[in-house]
Every structure is written in structure tokens, then in C-alpha cells.
Amino acid sequence: MRIMGRPRALIAVVAGAFLLSGCGAGPSQVSAAAIIDGKVTSIDQVQALLDKAVQEQPYAKQLAAQHKLDLVGREIVRQELLHAVVTKAAEKEKVTADQDAIGAAMLQDPLAGALPQSVTQNQDSAVTQLVWRVRDHREALTDQYLEQKLAIKYLPTLTVNFDYTTVGAPSADGTAPSTDPATARADAIAKARQFAADPKAVQGEIQSGAQAGVEGNVGTQVPALSSPQDATTVLFGVPANTVIAFQPNAAGNPTWVVAVVRQRATGKAVATDQAQQPTPDQLGGIGIRLLQPYLGDVDYRINPRYGVWDAVGMDLAPNANATKGLVLPVQGAAPAQQ
Template structure:
């Protein structure tokens, strides 16, 4: 994730990119529950077995530091996103047809080539293409007028970021003091999706006004960002050329970020064997790999 933070100090001038375990008799054998929809472990295991059967690709993944646990979490993440995309498509009347899926696959080298380069079988490949096309359409409907304004503070540790977030959420003199130094803070920074589409896939575009978020843009660095969203518009002016220049991959990422309110509304419960749902990364991660936090708006926002 990358986002310009304007007047914030050079070291933070660019920033990159509640879940409970499933338990109880009605949830046994479940990998994740999205709202009332349960995804069985056997469904995840079947996809994992397909991936593990692709020995050459798995060898490459392992050589790059990938693990079976990470792969399983990625599969569960895709199941969550698929469910959320289905919900939004139904709500907004988005329909992706088999001919559209066929055309997309053909335009990208054909099914055989795509299967050779992926860990999917054909049904899951087609589902992924469908999901991506839905996400892109969701983004196309909003990206032209989408803009977020936030107050930003830089921190040098998770502890100081959490402390700053609590102060900003509470408001008052302690919060105001965090914005006294323009080298490490900036108020009313506006990011619009059309001119900075990579920003639009970040957590700032997925939370309501008044929310305070903390996140570490790059785990290899010590910098943390604390931000309060102070405005969100869907009717902001934009450059048509910039909108037309947004890539398909960027549209998909933005569309997936637009699922965050739905995820928050319906709730996501993850079997602890797979990890936890991280709203910052919009994926399932190991419990110690969460990269931030989300504090809801307080009264007055």
C-alpha cells in the first residue's frame, strides 16, 4: 500500500499498502462463517489438495518462503471475498455471465495456460475470474467520484501508534497536541481514487467517517500511521482521463476494498486453526501478523 501524506515528515512521506474462533456444535468442521454462511473445512481442504498436487508450482512457492499455512489462509480469504462479492452483486444487480468469463479467460491466454500458472482447478479458476469481474464493476461504479479526507499522524512503534489512536478517538487537547508538529502530522489530507487508485485499495477507503485506523505500511520499517477519516465523498470531481487510466488490477483491488463495510456489517468468524480476519489487509492472517487496528467512530461522528 502506498499513499502520499503531504506535509508529514520525509520518513513517512509515503505509506504503502474481531474475529472469534468458530466453536460450538453448529460450527464444527467450519473454516469460516460469513454472516450466516458457513464454509466447511472440507471445501478448503479440497482446494488445498488441488494446489499441493501442482508440485512444480508448490516448489516455486516454497522456494520463495511460502508455507502451506499461508496457502490455506489465502484459500479461506478467497472464500470470504467470494461470499462478500456475491452479496454485493445481488444487492447492486451485477451479473457476470459465462460468456464474459470465457472471454476473459481467452483474452488472458486460455484456460490451459492459466491453469498451468495457477494453483486452481478449472471450477475455481472460473469462480476467481467471476469474482474479479464483479469487483472491477463495483469499483467502476464508484471510483470516479470517490475521495477520502483524513488526519494523519506518524508513530515509530505499535505501542505509540495505539496510544495516539486512542487519544485521537477520544478527542480533546491530547489529540490536538499530536498535530502540533507538521513534520510528523497532517490534517485534512484528501486522497481521490481516480488520481491515486492504489490509495483507494487501502483501509482508509473502507471505513466510515470518524473511524481511527492504525497500520504499518511496511513491516520492514518501524513507521506506523495513525489516521482518522474525517470525510468521505462519492461525488468528488475527477479527471475522466485518470479514471480511464485505472488498470483492471487496480479496479479489482478497489472493488475488494469496497467490500469492507459489508464484512463489518455481517461479521466474519474464523476458525482459529486458520488465523484471524485482518480488516487492514482485508484477508485472513496468522494472529501475530495483524498489521494494525480499527477503532470505530465515537459519539459526535
């Protein structure tokens, strides 16, 4: 089935449901939480938003009692950075927010009031939505709108081709892997470094893995529209000639994927009989992932007290050892065209 007419259906998702979805050295100013394109977000500004969250949001009070407000501080800085990135990406991609839609949303303001109890079951999503509520609401809604419009623009054409193997997956007979999580992570990152130095090594790894019942394949091609959940991952955000190590479903499956991305294409609509309509959450996640190539357009420095940028998670990790994986260029490869 060719994906003709699919963008119109996706626009309907944004119009009706987008509001419901859920680098370098530290700054020279010691009082700065972040410096983004020359604009300083001070530690005091972050603290003011934290205080506001605790005063207004019961969920923030819970996090404070659990000594987890650092999660909220990192998310505040993360959203400041993503706001700058999505603004530049939208300008380059000629994507604009429908101010009438934003204005109509503001009349009912879905970000007013306390965070719904149903949202708090997922900590990552809850912290994100908590910070939306303490930010300027129009700005937060506009960012979401632009991210989803980017997803709509590229879902019909985005596809990746890659070779991959796995680490820490159950064997072919279904038994649990003997590798503990820390060892599996270390093994996956070691393989990623090996493949970046010698990208042909992945083929030998796949062959030996097949004999041991380990999943892997050469030349796998996946259109984003046939797998919206996968399209939110780092696999769809890096250019060709990149090696990645990540967990596609860290919460439900311990398996690590180590892949060499051979091609990332957005030039023409993809024919597929397996197109899936993304949920609003997936659409937002894909939009954020599509910001990854534009991070280089923003000059940013993050105070180490708020962590380090994690390209795999499109997030701030507490430190380099807590990132959700690894992204490395293939050594000696020609620069990829985006």
C-alpha cells in the same frame, strides 16, 4: 479536469485486462474451517484444495518444502469469505458480471496451468493467484470481474477527508528513524487508541510533530482517482468518524500513518487535474477494498486455526498480534452515513 468519460476508459481496462491482474468466536462445528451465512466450509475441503495445489502447482510444492502451506490455507478461507461478500455487494450495487466475457475467458482459461514464474516474485500475489487456480475457475474469474466493476463504479466519485500524523518515518533531515519496527507498530496503535478516545488530540499531535519534522496534516482531501494505489488501502474503506493505523507501503517504507477519517464521500464526480489511470492490479485491489463496508452484511465465523479477520489488510492474519494495523470508531461520534 472533470472526470467525464472516465468510466468508459475504466470499463475498457476490465474488458481487456481484468483477468491478468494480479469476527467473532470460532465455529461451533470443530470440523468447520469457516461458516459463512450458514454454509460450512470444512477443514477437509480446505485440505483437499491444499492437496490439489501441491499436486498441480510447482509453487505450492515450494511452499510446502518451506512449511508455508498455512498461507495457502488462510487464503482459501479468505477467498471463500470474499466470494460471499462480493456476491452481496454486487446485488446491492446492481453490478453484474458479463457472462459473455466470462465465457470467452473460460475458452482460453487464464487460470489453467502452472502459476507463471514471474508472479512468484511477490509472495502475497502468488498465493492469491495460486488459490484462484485451485478454485472453480468460473467462480474465481466472476469474483474478479465484479470487484473491478465496483471499482469502476466508485473511482470517479470516491474521496476521503482526514487528519493524520506519522510514526516511524525518517526525520526532516532524512535520517532513519530510531524506532524499531515492533515499537513503531505499538506506538502507532497506541496513538490510534488515543485519537479514538479524543479525536481532537490529533491536531495537537500534528502541531508538536511539525516542530520535530514529523509529517502530518489537518483536513487532507484525496480523491481515489488521483491516487489509485492509496485507494487500495484501509483509508478508503472505512466510514467517517473512524480512526486507523496502517502502513501504506510496508514493503518499501516503514512509516505508519495514524489518521482520523472525517468524511468519506461517493455522491458526485470529483474534479481533479491529477487523475491517474489505475493498473489492472490496482483496480482489483480497489474493488476488494470497496467490499469492506459490506462485510457486516455477511454472517461469518472463522476457525481460529485459520487466523482472525484483519480489516486493514482485508485478509486473515495468523493472530491478533499479526494484523496490519487497527480500525476503531471514534467514541461518542454519530453513526456515519455511507
